Amino acid sequence: EHQYNTILVERVGRVGIITLNRPKALNALCGELTTEMLDQLVKFDADINIGAVIITGGSKVFAAGADIKEFEGKGMVDLMNKDSLNWTLGFKNIRKPIIAVVNGYALGGGCELAMMCDMIYAGESAVFGQPEIKLGIIPGAGGTQRLVKAVGKSKAMEICLTGTVNMKAQEALQFGLVSSVHPVEKVMQAALKTATIIASQSQPVISLIKASINNSFEVPLQAGLDYERKAIQMAFGTKDKIEGVKAFIEKRKPLFSHL
Numbered sequence: 235e236h237q238y239n240t241i242l243v244e245r246v247g248r249v250g251i252i253t254l255n256r257p258k259a260l261n262a263l264c265g266e267l268t269t270e271m272l273d274q275l276v277k278f279d280a281d282i283n284i285g286a287v288i289i290t291g292g293s294k295v296f297a298a299g300a301d302i303k304e305f306e307g308k309g310m311v312d313l314m315n316k317d318s319l320n321w322t323l324g325f326k327n328i329r330k331p332i333i334a335v336v337n338g339y340a341l342g343g344g345c346e347l348a349m350m351c352d353m354i355y356a357g358e359s360a361v362f363g364q365p366e367i368k369l370g371i372i373p374g375a376g377g378t379q380r381l382v383k384a385v386g387k388s389k390a391m392e393i394c395l396t397g398t399v400n401m402k403a404q405e406a407l408q409f410g411l412v413s414s415v416h417p418v419e420k421v422m423q424a425a426l427k428t429a430t431i432i433a434s435q436s437q438p439v440i441s442l443i444k445a446s447i448n449n450s451f452e453v454p455l456q457a458g459l460d461y462e463r464k465a466i467q468m469a470f471g472t473k474d475k476i477e478g479v480k481a482f483i484e485k486r487k488p489l490f491s492h493l
């Protein structure tokens with residue numbers, strides 16, 4: 235694997251794992267980290283031996299947000315000229331499913347990064363919050379948009395406007411922000427199990443499902459249904475559809491070729 239300064243990279247079967255690795259700064263998302271993370275995501279996305287990705291911060295903390303030290307001395311025009319959030323556009327283009335495994339703080343940009351992923355598995359220690367308001371800024375990487383869609387308006391307002399109301403794992407589960415909650419020492423294993431199941435399915439079909447679900451956030455229902463209809467027509471064009479249906483009829487497990 236490529237050696238990075240701020241992330242660790244490993245593979246378990248067809249699952250690629252990216253671990254944010256700036257423990258002294260609680261995995262604050264500095265420019266180098268977001269660049270390295272996106273670089274590796276693009277590599278996994280292009281790798282035919284990878285079918286799903288996990289992003290985690292390890293067992294202590296997910297990420298305490300953007301690197302606040304990089305904000306010092308920066309003004310509006312600096313942000314306009316060199317947009318430090320451009321990596322989020324690249325993130326959006328990843329076709330393979332990404333699971334966030336969150337233990338401890340997922341604050342500010344950390345919460346936003348988790349929400350950019352396709353699903354979130356939480357350890358019991360997970361804490362989600364948007365404390366940007368306390369710095370005199372706003373959640374700028376999706377916090378005012380994705381959080382509303384995940385937990386509803388009233389909670390999202392409360393979290394973003396106070397900066398101090400956080401969501402712990404169980405509450406995040408209750409509100410639908412995360413898929414499931416596990417003991418800290420078991421959450422990675424649980425996410426890996428799910429990622430392995432996903433990665434064993436047909437890769438092109440997985441991409442169609444991810445794109446179709448994400449499209450539902452962008453368009454009115456009928457446009458989403460039209461998109462989905464085209465997507466199932468495309469799925470019928472894959473070799474994996476032929477194999478999947480044949481395997482069912484022959485009462486055996488399908489062997490997908492990802493074609």
Ligand code: CO8
Pocket residue numbers: 258259260262298299300301302303313318319339341342343344365366369372373374375
């Ligand atoms: N950035 C940089 N360094 C950080 C950050 C951060 N976000 N969070 C923690 N650190 C550092 C601390 O400075 C400290 O370093 P040092 O030991 O050198 O002083 C080390 O990590 C440990 O932190 P603490 O001692 O504070 O640990 P505690 O356990 O006492 O507290 C907290 C943990 C509550 C998480 C606390 O660290 C905290 O409040 N952190 C900041 C959280 C925050 O405000 N996050 C939002 C940041 S803004 C943002 O994410 C905007 C997203 C949109 C991006 C727009 C880009 C242009």
